Every structure is written in C-alpha cells, then in structure tokens.
Amino acid sequence: MADRAAEFFDELNGRGHDRRLRKIDGTLRFDLAQDGRPAHWIVEVRRGNVKAFRTSDPPPADCILHTTQAWFERFVTGEDDILAALLRADAVAEGNLQLMFVFRRLTANPAQAHDPRDLYQLRGKNR
C-alpha cells in the first residue's frame, strides 16, 4: 500500500518553497502512529522555504500533532479537517496551533469538490 503521508512530505520537500507558508516561521512535527509505532515527520519552515523529512529522533517543535497515519492521509487528501479531528481527539496538538491552521493550506481539495461556477453550469442545464 502506498504511504501517502511519505508521498506528501516528499513532494513538499521537493518544492523547497511555498508562498502559502510565507508567514510561518517555525517547526511542525507530526507523530503519526501506525501499528502502534509512531513515525516522526518534521516540517521546517523559514519564510516560505520548507524542508520536510522523517526522523527517528524527534526534536522539540513549535507545534506537534499526535495522530494516526490513517487520519493524516485523510487530512492531506481533504477528506477530513484539522479542527474536527482535534475536537474528536482523533488528533491531539501541542504548542502553537496557528501553525497547523496555516499548514492546512497545503492540503488538497476533497474528491468530488465543485467549483460553484461549474456546479451552476451542471445544475443550470437541468433546472
């Protein structure tokens, strides 16, 4: 099975810079549990320049998210959202949550999302 979290972080690391992260200056850490063991992913952001990598020796970070690999994949593919997961305690955050809300901007549109203009065209024709 493809590791979509690893794919996400690798792709982010390959980008090197992302304007959407321009205002973040800090380190995010994702502790993603799978089969009972956490994988630690680090995202370092300095004025939009971004490095993402996996580590076995988790450093302190400005914001840490403890969750499962499965939920994280739902998050980055737009199927679920950070605040809902925090309220359900399917994810638990430490530190400065603002960083996580900005990080959300990197997540994808959920499948079957519509641009309202396209929906108008679709529905309009059938009205």
Add this chain to the structure above:
Amino acid sequence: MANGLIKILDGNTFVVSDDRGDIEATPNVPTGFFSFDTRFLSQWVLSVNGQRLSSLSTDNLQYYESRFFCVPGPTAQNGDIKLSLTRHRWIGEGFRERLTILNHGHQHADLTVRLEVSSDFADMAEITTRPKAFGELYTRVENGRLVLGYQRENFHRESVVSTSTPAQFDNEGLTFVVRLDPHDRWETSFWVQALARAPDGRDVRSGLQHYPRTNERKQQDLQEWLAHVPELHCDWDVLLRTYRRSVVDLDALRFTPVSAERLHLPAAGLPWFMTIFGRDSILTSLQVLPFTSTYAAATLRLLAALQGSRLDDFRDEEPGKILHQIRYGEQAAFREQPTSPYYGTADATLLWLILLDEYERWTGDERLVRELEDEARAALDWIDSYANIRGDGYVWYLPRNERTGLQNHCWKDSPDAISYHDGRLPGFPRATCELQGYAYDAKMRAARIARRMWNDESFADRLERDAAELKRRFNRDFWISDRGYYALALDADGSQVDALSSNIGHLLWSGIVEEDRARQIVDHLLGPNLFSGWGIRTLATDVVRYNPLGYHTGTVWPADNSFIAWGMRRYGFGAEAARLAGAMTQAAEYFDGQLPEAFAGYDRERTRYPVMYPAACRPHARSAGATLLFIRTMLGLDPVDNNLSYDPALPDRLGRIELLNIPGRWGRFDAFGRGRSSEPMEHSSRRPR
C-alpha cells in the same frame, strides 16, 4: 430567551440560571453551564430540608460574577425568616460557586443541604431539537468528587464537581448535613471543571497555548478597557447608560480562540452564538473602530489565518473566502454540522476587505495592511472568480452543502429571508443587493490600499474601473423603476426579487446608490412599511412573508439600523440618521441599555414599547456595537488623512454630546456636538494631544 434568567459569562464559557441560581434545563429554556458549545451542567438545583429556594434579590456584580440572595421555601408564607442563603458564583477555569447559609434564629438549626446535579452534554446546535443519541452518558463518584461524563469514540467530555468541605456524593448529586448554632453561618464552595479529555486522560487543550484569566485579571482588563475607550458626556441619561452597558458587554464577550496568541475578538451573542462568526466579528469591529481598534486587528488576523484555501462542498469553502462560523461541539466534531469551520457566507470576504481599509484609515497601521496583502488579494480574486457564478460580475451564492449547510449566504440567512413580494422563494444562485454594495465598496477601498500601500497603481486603476462598472450595471439591473427602490436580489435567471427590505439601507453605506436615487431610498426606509417607530424592519409590512416576529422577515435589528444610519449620513441625510439613532436609544431604555439581537416589528404606536424577539441573543455583540456606531454617526466622525473630522447631527432629544479621547492615527481627539435647542458651535476646531 425568557426574561428573568441570570447570565454570567467569560468569552465562550457561560452560566444561565433562574433567579435563585438553579439550573433546570428544558428544550425551550437553554439554562445550564456551557463551554465550547457544550452544556456541561443541565441540572444544578439546591434545596434545604427538602424545600426549594425563593429569590429575594440578585446582584450582577460583574459580567462574570453574580450573587443570589435566597430563603428556603415560598416567600409568601415567610413571616418569620430563620435562614437565608447567598450563592456567589463566577466563571473561573470552569464554574465556581460559594454557598453561605446564615442562621438568624435564636436556636440551632439542623439542615440537610441537597444539590441535584446532572448533565446532558448537549451540543448547543441540538439543544432545541433532539436528545443525545450517539455516545454514552455516565456518572460516578470518585475520591470525593462527582464525575459526569459523555463519551463517543475519542470524543470525551467530563464535568468534575468538587467541594471545599466534605459532602456525601451519590450519582444524582451531593448532600451536606449541617448543624448551625444560633446566629452562626456555614459555608462551602463548589468547583465544576469542564474538561475535554484526550485518550491519555489529559485535557486536549492542556498542551496548547492558552491564557485563562483570574477574576482579578478580568477586573483589571475591564478597568483598562473602560479607561481605554472614549469618554462620553451628554445630557441624555439613557444614551450614557446604553453606552456604558454596551462597552461592558463588548468586553464580556471577548473571546480568545485556543492558541490565538492572546488575540481576542468578540463572540457573537449569548446564548446561541458564543463563538467566532466571520460576519459578526467584522461588523462589530467596524462599529467600534472609533472607540478601539483592538478587535479589528485581531479579527483581521484571525480570519486571515483561517481563510479558505480549498474547494470543499461540505464546508462551502473556496480559496480566498473568509469563514462564516466555527463551532466546537459534538456535531462539528463528527461532521454532522459543517462548522469546523464553515464557509457558507458570501459577505464576510467583502466585509473583511472593507474592515482592512477602515482599520488603516483610523489607525494608520500600514504594517498590518502589508502583512495581509496575500490574503487581501486572494479575497479580491474570490470576488471575480468563485463568487462570479453567472459570469456577469455580480457576487452570487450557490449552496453546495444542501443537507447541513445554509441556504442563504448573506446576513439574513434564514431559509425564508429572501423572497419575492408575493412570497415565492427564488431559485439558486442568488445575488442579494447588499452583497453588490459591499463588493463595490470593497473594490474602491482595496484600490486605495493598492495605490498607497502596495504600490500597485495599475491594480488600483483596474479595481476602480471594475467598481464603477459594477455600480453602473447594478443601478440598471437592480433598480425597480416603478417602485423607486432596489430589488432585494436577482434570481437564478437574473430577474428581480422584488420585496422591499432593509437591505437597501446597506446600499447607502456602501456608496453604490446613484446620488439622485438616495432620497427615494431614505423615504422608503423611513416610510410606514419599513419604519416601525423604533427602527427599520428587516422586511416591509406589505410583503407577503412579513411577520413582526420573523427572525429576518419583519423584526428590527439594532445592528442593521446602525449601518443604515451610517449610510444615510454618507449621502447627507443627517437628520434622518439622527432620527434612527434617537429611536433606537429610546428602545434601549426598555432593555436596560442592553439592546437585544432583534426585537419585534410591531408598530410603536400599537405596542408603546419594543417587544422582545423570543429567542434573541442578549448580550449581542453587534447590538452592543450598534450603540457605538450610532454615536459615531451622530457626531459624523470620519478620518481624513491624519485628522479626524466631525460634523454632528443630533436627535431632538439630545442637547449636548461630547466624546473625549477618540483614539486614532492623530493620537487622541475630542468631538463635541450641540442639538438644535442649543447655541451653534464651532465644529472645525480640532484638538490634538
């Protein structure tokens, strides 16, 4: 909400009880101890020797603190009172209460003091609809504490009740057996913690930056806030009291979202909307800008941080869109409601841009405007792309979450709010008129920002051209020439939705009305079908869906009226704006200076007093803000470069008004006004400090 309920609050934590201090929740009366959109206590009932209490008086000490003076048993038969009780309660890391019982008799008293306690852990969103169905409620006594809980998967909320003196706990509450000597007193304290537990047992918020305030801190913050806002002097007591009350309520509603780095913004209104609403936060910040810019700065930043970035039908989210609301309850958590966060509003994005400009005009804080350039450009892009659904340059909305989202993405968001005169409801998409006004204003203001602060002359030119074109087409397509007003909306075919509504008043505020049409608009607004004598109704009385108790179809909203009055002044109708300000101030007298969210649209002549809308929020941030905006409007305050200009137009009742220490880019200024009955005064004098 029924009258006679006693409320204390601190941000989004609050307690609503009866006048004895008891909580007995029913579907129609939302009493309880609430935090983060969840009810943590639905029953909190005190009795002494089996007798319920009767209230002697209630003392609302501070917004976060109250005291109840009671006696056991019915007061009518109490010729000879031997016992009295005080319940002193406040919000402080949960809910705290100190109970004192005094024995006034010559003999000792043997008392069984019983407190019945339970919780339904209802989500604020379901409180009037259905009982909880999905998770498990439990109660247990452990280590001298009563623990009430609710668990559904990892979603776990607990109320932990503890006492300062030992009590006998059981699953339904707790009991003290007390012997009081003659003229002696007995005291105990209760503490109810509202916890959101993570799987490891800790509170989910424990690892996040948050800043709980002690009572001393709250008192200090309130005093600083009262010292910070301008000082009002006038010869109309009601206005003074309403101003004071509004200012305190605006502090009471201050709410720091978890991990928001000490930024606070106003929660929208108690009890239903104790959370972030994009529109409400922005409009309140606009209303209060002449008094403080703190709310505006926080609102701009927080809403920018949560700006929409993806297409999501469930959330009605689009890139660049400013959110509608955030909820923290169970339904938001499990996606039974789309509110974590929900983006289903078409006006917040436009209003955010307007606030950004108005904020800079008052404060001169160019740094923030530059800091938010990306978000502002994304918001402007949204207007021309995702909002331009029919491709004709208007702002439209088309709900994509038809199951749990809102149908109307404008301030009148009830399902029946947007109708034709004959009562039919239009299809989607819809383009309400005030959205076009806001879009016009947003582009004009963004042009000023682009030119002055982003050094982008060509973008500024383009925005102004777009705005001028929008105004031209709007005045062609929305104007109903044989009735002399603007349509409430355009429907899916681009035809006019022809009901007469208060929305046309917002058009004056935006400046999209052609000068030679303004008089007709003002005449409609103050005509018998829209003006009740207390204020302008949301919908005119001759429209089929008009109902004096219809939330958006006939009630009078103080906030709505405050923006309309501001608009009237923009077009030179000072006397008319003053009339609105005067009527609303008179209405405030009947609400002890605390204007509710809305009140009934009955004719003033008929009822003689403003009738409360049954479920109105009170305090309500935009209604408290309305008072402040009315004062701005009466004084005609407006920043002109680095100066504050003013040009008073006062209601008849007001002979003299002074607003001292108005903060802004000029430092502090004082503004003075005299009514018609007084000597004319020099308005051009400005006193910098």
